[in-house]
Amino acid sequence: MSTRSTTSADVRPSRERGARQASPPALNRQARWRTLQNLKGASLSLPFLAGFALFSIVPIVMALRESAYAARSSGGLGFGDKTVEFVGLDNLARAVVDTTFWSGMGRVALYAVVLVPLTQVVSLAMALVLDAARRKVAARFRVALLLPYMVPGIVATMVWIYLYSPTVGPLHSFFEMLGLDANFYSSEMVWVSIGNLALWGAIGFNMLILYGALQSVPHEIFEAARIDGASELRIALSIKVPFVRGSLVLTTLLSIIGTLQIFNEPLLFRAISPETITKDFTPALMIYNQAFQVGNVNYATALSIVLAVVIGIASAVLYRISSRSES
Amino acid sequence: MNTTTRRLVGAGAAAATALGLAACGSGEAEGGDTTGAASGPVTIEVWGWNAETGVQIADAFNAAQDDVQVEYVLQASNTATQTNFRNVMTTQQGIPCLVQGFAPLTTMVVNGWAQDVTDVVTASEGLYNEGALAAAKVADRYYGVPTGSDGQFLIVNTATFEQNGVEIPTTWDEFLDAGRVLKTAGVDITNLAGEDPSTLLNLAQQAGAEWFAIDGDSWTVDFLDDATLEGAEVVQQLIDEDLVSNQTYQDKPALYSYFDSGKMASTTTQWWSLTGYQTNFAQSAGSWRAVQIPQFADATTPVTPGRATASFVPQGCENPEAVMAFVDWQTTAEGIEAGRNAETAAVGFPVQIPDPSPYVEEVVPEGFFVDATEAGDVIVEAQGAAIGKFELGPNYDSWFPELQDQWGKAVAGQITVEQALENVQEFVVGDLESKGISYTVAD
Numbered sequence: 177m178s179t180r181s182t183t184s185a186d187v188r189p190s191r192e193r194g195a196r197q198a199s200p201p202a203l204n205r206q207a208r209w210r211t212l213q214n215l216k217g218a219s220l221s222l223p224f225l226a227g228f229a230l231f232s233i234v235p236i237v238m239a240l241r242e243s244a245y246a247a248r249s250s251g252g253l254g255f256g257d258k259t260v261e262f263v264g265l266d267n268l269a270r271a272v273v274d275t276t277f278w279s280g281m282g283r284v285a286l287y288a289v290v291l292v293p294l295t296q297v298v299s300l301a302m303a304l305v306l307d308a309a310r311r312k313v314a315a316r317f318r319v320a321l322l323l324p325y326m327v328p329g330i331v332a333t334m335v336w337i338y339l340y341s342p343t344v345g346p347l348h349s350f351f352e353m354l355g356l357d358a359n360f361y362s363s364e365m366v367w368v369s370i371g372n373l374a375l376w377g378a379i380g381f382n383m384l385i386l387y388g389a390l391q392s393v394p395h396e397i398f399e400a401a402r403i404d405g406a407s408e409l410r411i412a413l414s415i416k417v418p419f420v421r422g423s424l425v426l427t428t429l430l431s432i433i434g435t436l437q438i439f440n441e442p443l444l445f446r447a448i449s450p451e452t453i454t455k456d457f458t459p460a461l462m463i464y465n466q467a468f469q470v471g472n473v474n475y476a477t478a479l480s481i482v483l484a485v486v487i488g489i490a491s492a493v494l495y496r497i498s499s500r501s502e503s
Numbered sequence: 504m505n506t507t508t509r510r511l512v513g514a515g516a517a518a519a520t521a522l523g524l525a526a527c528g529s530g531e532a533e534g535g536d537t538t539g540a541a542s543g544p545v546t547i548e549v550w551g552w553n554a555e556t557g558v559q560i561a562d563a564f565n566a567a568q569d570d571v572q573v574e575y576v577l578q579a580s581n582t583a584t585q586t587n588f589r590n591v592m593t594t595q596q597g598i599p600c601l602v603q604g605f606a607p608l609t610t611m612v613v614n615g616w617a618q619d620v621t622d623v624v625t626a627s628e629g630l631y632n633e634g635a636l637a638a639a640k641v642a643d644r645y646y647g648v649p650t651g652s653d654g655q656f657l658i659v660n661t662a663t664f665e666q667n668g669v670e671i672p673t674t675w676d677e678f679l680d681a682g683r684v685l686k687t688a689g690v691d692i693t694n695l696a697g698e699d700p701s702t703l704l705n706l707a708q709q710a711g712a713e714w715f716a717i718d719g720d721s722w723t724v725d726f727l728d729d730a731t732l733e734g735a736e737v738v739q740q741l742i743d744e745d746l747v748s749n750q751t752y753q754d755k756p757a758l759y760s761y762f763d764s765g766k767m768a769s770t771t772t773q774w775w776s777l778t779g780y781q782t783n784f785a786q787s788a789g790s791w792r793a794v795q796i797p798q799f800a801d802a803t804t805p806v807t808p809g810r811a812t813a814s815f816v817p818q819g820c821e822n823p824e825a826v827m828a829f830v831d832w833q834t835t836a837e838g839i840e841a842g843r844n845a846e847t848a849a850v851g852f853p854v855q856i857p858d859p860s861p862y863v864e865e866v867v868p869e870g871f872f873v874d875a876t877e878a879g880d881v882i883v884e885a886q887g888a889a890i891g892k893f894e895l896g897p898n899y900d901s902w903f904p905e906l907q908d909q910w911g912k913a914v915a916g917q918i919t920v921e922q923a924l925e926n927v928q929e930f931v932v933g934d935l936e937s938k939g940i941s942y943t944v945a946d
Contacts, residue, residue, distance in 0.1 A: 344757045
C-alpha cells in the first residue's frame with residue numbers, strides 16, 4: 177500500500193498538493209481510486225465466485241425450496257397425478273424426530289470418534305517418518321502412500337471386497353496362517369472392514385498436507401534442540417507436532433466431514449452383510465434411498481439439510497476447541 | 504486494462520459471436536430440411552440399456568419399413584434409465600415414446616408415467632403369450648406393451664446327485680428331502696443369497712399368492728396369505744436345517760467357483776444366465792441337467808415363476824401406434840433375427856411369443872448340459888407355463904428395500920421368514936397411510 181501511494185504521488189503531483197492542502201475533493205478521489213483498485217483485485221476471484229454460486233449456493237437454495245413441499249397422492253388406488261403442495265417446515269420437523277435417521281447418525285458418529293483420531297495419528301506418524309528420512313527416499317514413499325487416495329472410492333471398495341473374500345481373497349488365508357479366523361464378511365467385522373478401507377484411502381491425502389506443513393518448520397530450532405540433547409522422538413513430539421497444529425485441525429475437520437457422510441462402502445457392503453447394513457444404515461444411505469429409490473425428493477432434501485447442520489455444528493465445535501486451546 | 508488488452512478481448516468476443524451465429528445458421532438450415540419433410544415417417548425415441556443389440560434392432564426395423572423411424576437411445580443401465588427418466592418427466596422435455604421397464608408397471612401408473620395403451624395393444628394380442636399379456640396389464644387395462652418373462656427352471660449337478668444316490672426332486676417336499684440327504688455328505692442343495700429376496704417372491708408367485716389386489720377403488724394388502732406362507736415354509740426349512748449356502752452375488756468369482764465345485768447340488772435359473780455359467784464352470788461343465796422347477800404338492804397344473812418388468816409408453820408420447828408397430832415387428836422372424844448378437848452369434852430368446860421353440864437351440868450353451876435337446880425342451884416348457892404377472896402394488900419402490908433388509912435378517916437366522924413378511928406388511932401399510940392411498944389389510 178505504501179509503495180502504491182508513493183508511486184501515485186510520483187505520477188500525480190497534484191494529488192500530493194491536494195493532500196497537503198487537505199481539500200475534500202482530492203481526498204474523495206483518493207478514496208474512490210483505492211476502492212477501484214480493491215474491486216479490481218477482488219474481481220480476480222469472480223470465476224471462483226461464479227462457480228461457487230452456480231454449483232453450491234443455487235443447489236442449496238433449491239434444496240431448501242424442495243424441502244418445503246410435499247407430493248400428495250390423489251387417493252383411491254394412487255393412480256394418476258400427484259399434487260405438490262406447500263408444507264413449510266413439516267418435512268424438516270419429520271426429519272428432526274426420525275428415529276431411523278438419528279440411529280444412523282449415531283452409528284456414523286461412533287464410527288467417526290474411532291476412525292478420525294486413528295486416521296490423524298497414522299497420517300501424522302507417516303508424515304513425521306517421511307520428514308525424518310532423506311529427501312529421495314521420502315519422495316518415493318510419498319507417491320506410494322498417495323496411491324490409495326488416488327483410487328476412486330467405488331473402485332477401491334470393489335478391490336477390497338475381493339481382498340476380504342473368505343473364498344477367493346488372500347487376507348482370509350493369511351490370517352488363518354497366523355492362527356486367526358478373520359471373516360471380514362461377517363456382521364461383527366463390518367465396521368472393521370469398512371474402517372480399514374477408509375483408513376487406507378485417507379492416509380495419503382492427510383499425510384501430504386501434514387508433510388507439507390512440516391517442511392515449513394524452521395530448521396534452526398531442531399539444531400538448537402539437538403545441541404540441548406533432545407532425541408529425535410522428543411523433537412518430533414514437542415516441536416514438530418505443535419508447529420503443524422493448524423494443518424492438523426484442517427485435516428481433522430475434513431476427515432470429520434467426510435466420515436459423517438460415509439456412503440460408498442456401506443452401499444457395496446450391503447450385499448455382503450444384508451442383515452447388518454440395512455437401507456437406512458448411514459444418513460447418506462437413507463438420503464440416497466429416499467431420493468432415488470423411493471422418489472421422495474422433498475423428504476430427502478430435508479434430511480440432507482439436517483445432516484449438513486449436524487456436520488456444521490461438529491466442525492464449529494472442533495474449531496472452537498482448537499482455537500481456544502491455542503490461545 | 505491497456506489498449507492492447509482491450510483489443511484482444513474485443514477480437515475474442517467478436518470471434519466467439521461469429522462462431523455462435525454460424526452454428527445457429529447451419530442449425531436452422533438443417534431444421535429447414537426436416538420441417539420440409541414433416542409428412543414423412545413418424546419418429547419415435549426408444550430408451551433401453553441393451554448395449555449389444557438395441558441399436559441394430561432399431562436400424563433393421565427402420566430399413567424394413569417406411570412409416571416409423573426408431574431412434575434407440577442407449578442408457579448406461581437400469582438405474583441410469585430410472586434417473587434419466589425421472590428427470591425427463593420432471594422437466595417434460597424430450598419424453599421418449601417407449602421405455603424399457605426399469606421398475607414395476609404399477610409404479611409407472613401410480614407416478615402418472617405410463618399411458619393407457621389398451622386400444623393399440625388389444626389389436627395385437629394374438630402375437631403374444633399369456634404371461635406377456637398379463638405382465639402388461641394393471642387393473643385389467645394395458646398400461647405397458649406385452650413383455651415376456653423369463654421362465655424359471657432348475658439345473659442340477661448330476662454328478663453330485665448320483666454320487667450321493669439322490670433322486671432329482673419334482674416337488675418342493677422332495678427338494679427338501681434331497682437337501683437333508685445331501686447335507687450329510689457336506690453338500691448344499693442350493694444357494695440362498697442374503698441380499699436377494701427373489702427366491703421368496705418366486706415361491707410366493709408359484710404358490711398363487713396375491714400380495715396386492717385391487718378391490719374397486721382400494722388395494723387389499725396381504726403378505727401373509729396361505730400361498731405365501733407355503734412358500735415361506737420351504738425357505739424356513741432350508742434356513743433352519745442349514746441346507747443352503749449363503750454366497751453373495753456381489754462376490755461373483757467366489758459365487759461361480761462355489762457353484763462349480765460340486766458342493767452345490769442345484770440352482771433355479773433362467774435362460775440368460777446359462778452363458779455365464781458355461782464360461783465360468785470349468786469343472787462341472789457337462790454334468791448339468793435342466794429339469795422343470797419343483798412344484799408345490801397341491802398344484803393342479805405345473806406353473807413357472809417369472810415376472811416381467813413391462814416396457815411402457817410414457818405419458819406425453821403422441822404415437823403409441825408407431826410404438827406398437829415396432830414392438831409387434833420384434834415378434835416376427837425378421838425382427839428376432841435382427842437381434843442376433845454379432846459377437847456371440849446368438850439370438851435374443853423371444854420370450855414374449857407363444858412358441859419360442861425354433862430359437863431355443865441358440866440359447867442352450869454347448870458342452871454345459873448332459874443333454875442339450877432335453878434342456879431346450881425344459882426351457883420352452885418353462886416359458887409356456889410362466890405366470891408373468893405378480894402385482895407389486897402402488898408403493899413397490901418404498902417397500903422393496905425394506906423387504907431386502909428383512910430378508911437379509913431372515914436368511915441370517917435372526918428372525919423367521921414369517922416375521923420378516925409381517926414386518927414388511929407393517930411397513931407397507933404405514934407407507935400407504937402416509938401417501939393417502941386407500942387400502943385394507945386382508946385377515
